[in-house]
Amino acid sequence: MSIDQLWQERAREFWSVSRRYITLMANSGLMVAIGGIVLIIGIYYNSFLDWLPSTFPVVQVLAVLFAFMLTKTSVRTFFQTGDLVYLLPMEAKMNHYLQSALRYSWFMQSIVLALVLFLLGPLYTDRIGEFNQLLITFLILIAAKGWNVFAYWSELRYQYVSQQWKLRWLRFAVNLVFVFFVFMLEWLFVLAVGVVMILLLFGYYRPLHEKYRLKWDQLISLEEERLNSFYTFANAFVDVPHIKARVRRRSILSNQWNRLVTKRSNTYVFLYGKTFARSGDYFGIMIRLAIVGALLIYATPEDLQGLAVVIAILFTYITGSQLVTIYHHHKTMVWPELYPVPEQVRQQSVQSLVRNVMVIQSIWFTIITFITSWSIFYSMIALFMMLLMVIAYVKVQLPKWFKQSLRALS
Amino acid sequence: MTQLLHVQSVSGGYNPNKPVIKKVEFGVERGEIVGLIGLNGAGKSTTIKHILGLLEPTDGAITLNGKTIADDLDTYRQAMSFIPETPILYDELTLWEHLRLTAMAYDLTDWEERAESLLKTYRMAKMKHWFPSNFSKGMRQKVMIMCAFLVKPELYVVDEPFLGLDPVGIQSLLDQMVEMKNSGAGILMSTHILTTAEKYCDRFVLLHHGTVYLKGTLAELRTQANMPNAGLDEIYVEMTKEDDR
Structure with missing residues (x-):
C-alpha cells in the first residue's frame, strides 16, 4: 500500500x-x-x-x-x-x-x-x-x-x-x-x-x-x-469495552469523604465514595437520570399524576441498580483481596452508598413534584413510596445480588 | 517461638493436574531477608500468590505465626504487606489517599507523621495530591513501597521491586528493608538483581521448574553446588546450565 x-x-x-x-x-x-x-x-x-x-x-x-x-x-x-x-x-x-x-x-x-x-x-x-x-x-x-x-x-x-x-x-x-x-x-x-x-x-x-x-x-x-x-x-449508549472512564478530581464532591475517621470500618466507605465521586460512570449516570426523570415528571399531564409517581419510583430504582455495579469496579485489583477487612464490611459500605444516593434521588424527585405544583398529598405519597422501594431494594434485593455475584466469581 | 512464615511442602498452581510448584518447602524467620531466586517461569510468582492467600495449595500448608489463612483470615492478612512486581494503583485515588486507605484497611494509628516522612524519603512530597495517571513507572512503584512500609507488618512479601526505580529509590528501599529487618520483621524478596540480593539477603531459596533446587546461606549454597568462592550469579548460571544437558 x-x-x-x-x-x-x-x-x-x-x-x-x-x-x-x-x-x-x-x-x-x-x-x-x-x-x-x-x-x-x-x-x-x-x-x-x-x-x-x-x-x-x-x-x-x-x-x-x-x-x-x-x-x-x-x-x-x-x-x-x-x-x-x-x-x-x-x-x-x-x-x-x-x-x-x-x-x-x-x-x-x-x-x-x-x-x-x-x-x-x-x-x-x-x-x-x-x-x-x-x-x-x-x-x-x-x-x-x-x-x-x-x-x-x-x-x-x-x-x-x-x-x-x-x-x-x-x-x-x-x-x-x-x-x-x-x-x-x-x-x-x-x-x-x-x-x-x-x-x-x-x-x-x-x-x-x-x-x-x-x-x-x-x-x-x-x-x-x-x-x-x-x-x-x-459509551453513554452502549458498552464500549476498551474505554476507561476518565477520572476527574471533583474536589467539592469527593472531599466530602475526607471527613471520615481513619479506621478499618471506613475503608470501603472511603474507597467507594471517592470512586463514586470521581469515576465518570457513576456520578454522571446519577445526574443524567436525575435530569431525565425530572423532565419526565415535569412534563406529565396533571391528570396522570399516578403515572408520574411510577416514573419517580422507576428512576430512583434505575439509579440504584446502575450504581450497585460499583461493587465490581475494583475487581481487577489485588488489594481488596489482601486487606484485613471482612467482605461483609465491604458489602455494607456498598449498601450504604447505594442507599444514600437513592434517598438523595428520591428527595430530588419530590422537590420536582413540588415545583410542578402537585398537591402536597401526591408529593408525600410519591416520597413515601420511593423510600419504601429504597428500603426494599437495599435490604432485600442487594444481599441476594451480592451472593449471586460472589457465586459467579468463584 | 514459632517460625514467622513456614511454607510446608506446598504444591499448587492453576490446574490440579499440572502443579506449577511442587513440594516447595522453606521458611522466613523474624529479622532476616530471604531471597527467592529463579528464572522466568520457575514458580516465584506462584509461590508468592500462595503465600498471599490468592491461591489455595493442592497439597501442603502455609503458616504465618503458626496459623494458616483458614484459621484466621484477617489476622493472617494483617500480618503482611505486599509490594507487587507491577504497581497496582487505584485510578480514582491520589497518592495521599492511597496512604490513607492503607491506614484505614490496616487500622493504623499515628500514621500521618510516618506517611509524611515516607513521602520525603522517596522524594514524592510534591506529588502528594496527584493522581496515578500522572505518575511514571518508578513513581507508581514508590507508591506501592510507601504503602507497604506504612503498615509496618511482621512479614514483607516483595516481588522484584527494583525495576524502574531511580537510584535514590533503590537505596531508600534497601535501607528501609534493613531497618525493618533489624526491628524484627521478616522479608521475602523475589528478584533477578543477584548482586543486590547477594549483598542484602541472609538466605536464599533457588527455585527451578517449580521445586526448591538449593537453599541456605551463600556459604551453604556454595557447598551444595560444590562451587567454593563462587558468587550467587555464578551458582545461578551453573544451575540453569544443568538444565540444557
Whole structure:
C-alpha cells in the first residue's frame, strides 16, 4: 500500500468501526433522544420566536456562536502511536495524506455548520435577512471553515501549546469581526476582511509549513483524544469495552469523604465514595437520570399524576441498580483481596452508598413534584413510596445480588 | 517461638493436574531477608500468590505465626504487606489517599507523621495530591513501597521491586528493608538483581521448574553446588546450565 492510499484506508477502517457503534447506539436510545430533541424544537420553535423580544441582540449572539464554531476546528489525521516509528521517516512524502485529512475535516465540520445554520434558519429569516442571503451566508461560512482548518493546521506547527492558544484567540477575533459583518449584511466589509484573511493565509500561515516540522507527538495525542471523546460519547449508549472512564478530581464532591475517621470500618466507605465521586460512570449516570426523570415528571399531564409517581419510583430504582455495579469496579485489583477487612464490611459500605444516593434521588424527585405544583398529598405519597422501594431494594434485593455475584466469581 | 512464615511442602498452581510448584518447602524467620531466586517461569510468582492467600495449595500448608489463612483470615492478612512486581494503583485515588486507605484497611494509628516522612524519603512530597495517571513507572512503584512500609507488618512479601526505580529509590528501599529487618520483621524478596540480593539477603531459596533446587546461606549454597568462592550469579548460571544437558 502506498502512503497516498493509507489515509483512505484508515478513514474506511474508522468508519466501519464507527458504523457498527452508531448502529448499536441507534438501537439503544440515541434515536429516541435525537427524535425527542427534534420534536421539542419543532413544537416550541415558533412560540420561541414570538417570545424572543425584538430587542434581543440576534446578530451579536449568532456572530459569537459562529465565530466559536469556526474557530473550534480539528483535523482528523488518523495518526496512531506506531506512526512515530513507521511514518516519521516518510514525513516529506506525506503531502497527499495530509491534504486528504484537511479536506475530510473541512467537509465534516461544514456539515455541522450547515446543520446549525439550518436549525437557526427560521430565526435568520425572521430577524436578519432574506432566504437568498441565508444561502450566501452558508457558502461564505463554508469557505471560512476551510480557511480555519488550514490556519489551525498551521498553528499546530508551533511546538508550545501556549503559542498555539495565542494564535487561536487571534483567529477567534478575526472570525468574530468577519461573521459579524456577514450577519450585518455588510458585504463590502465582508469582502475586505476576507481579503485580509487570504493575505494572512499566504503571508503568515503558509510559511509556517516551511519553517517548522510536524509535531508528531502532539498530533498523535490529539487524535487519541478525539477518538476517545467519540468512544466516551458512544459509551453513554452502549458498552464500549476498551474505554476507561476518565477520572476527574471533583474536589467539592469527593472531599466530602475526607471527613471520615481513619479506621478499618471506613475503608470501603472511603474507597467507594471517592470512586463514586470521581469515576465518570457513576456520578454522571446519577445526574443524567436525575435530569431525565425530572423532565419526565415535569412534563406529565396533571391528570396522570399516578403515572408520574411510577416514573419517580422507576428512576430512583434505575439509579440504584446502575450504581450497585460499583461493587465490581475494583475487581481487577489485588488489594481488596489482601486487606484485613471482612467482605461483609465491604458489602455494607456498598449498601450504604447505594442507599444514600437513592434517598438523595428520591428527595430530588419530590422537590420536582413540588415545583410542578402537585398537591402536597401526591408529593408525600410519591416520597413515601420511593423510600419504601429504597428500603426494599437495599435490604432485600442487594444481599441476594451480592451472593449471586460472589457465586459467579468463584 | 514459632517460625514467622513456614511454607510446608506446598504444591499448587492453576490446574490440579499440572502443579506449577511442587513440594516447595522453606521458611522466613523474624529479622532476616530471604531471597527467592529463579528464572522466568520457575514458580516465584506462584509461590508468592500462595503465600498471599490468592491461591489455595493442592497439597501442603502455609503458616504465618503458626496459623494458616483458614484459621484466621484477617489476622493472617494483617500480618503482611505486599509490594507487587507491577504497581497496582487505584485510578480514582491520589497518592495521599492511597496512604490513607492503607491506614484505614490496616487500622493504623499515628500514621500521618510516618506517611509524611515516607513521602520525603522517596522524594514524592510534591506529588502528594496527584493522581496515578500522572505518575511514571518508578513513581507508581514508590507508591506501592510507601504503602507497604506504612503498615509496618511482621512479614514483607516483595516481588522484584527494583525495576524502574531511580537510584535514590533503590537505596531508600534497601535501607528501609534493613531497618525493618533489624526491628524484627521478616522479608521475602523475589528478584533477578543477584548482586543486590547477594549483598542484602541472609538466605536464599533457588527455585527451578517449580521445586526448591538449593537453599541456605551463600556459604551453604556454595557447598551444595560444590562451587567454593563462587558468587550467587555464578551458582545461578551453573544451575540453569544443568538444565540444557
